[in-house]
Amino acid sequence: MKNIIITGLTSILMTTATPLVVAQSSTTSQENLIAQYSTSTLHTANFVTRRKSTSGTVKVVERGGKKFLEFENFQTSRGPELLVVLHKDQNPASRISEGNYITLSFLKSFRGTQTYQIPDNVNLEDFKSVAIWCREFNVTFGYATLG
Secondary structure: OEEEEEEOOEEEEEEOOOOEEEEOOOHHHHHHHHHHHOEEEEEEEEOEEOOOOEEEEEEEEEEOOEEEEEEEEEEEOOOOOEEEEEEOOOOOOOOOOOOOEEEEEEOOOOEOOEEEEEOOOOOHHHOOEEEEEEOOOOEEEEEEEOO
């Protein structure tokens, strides 16, 4: 018969034959766990409309050593093949050119809270804005300045 006892961050697996310690709590592991899940906001900006109605807030956050874009109260017009891109210009043009941006992801939803991970190899200092871009028609719906 096996019993699992979980208290705080300590997990102990006990068997009738020999107790086995799976993980032990310590100040260091608790601090690492807190650091892994704590979030620091690096930048906040509001979306502005370029060609199609786009609004809401974007935050650049760091959590667990990874960087993310978090959209809050986000809303944009519907369109085909909408992408979230990081752009080299603070104020990206309606039509953008290859080499001036990188694609993070397809847009998850036309509205609401959503999160996009920024790859580790991306230097955010190289990019001045985040944009919602329609690849099919090469149209920037809206953007937010990052710095």
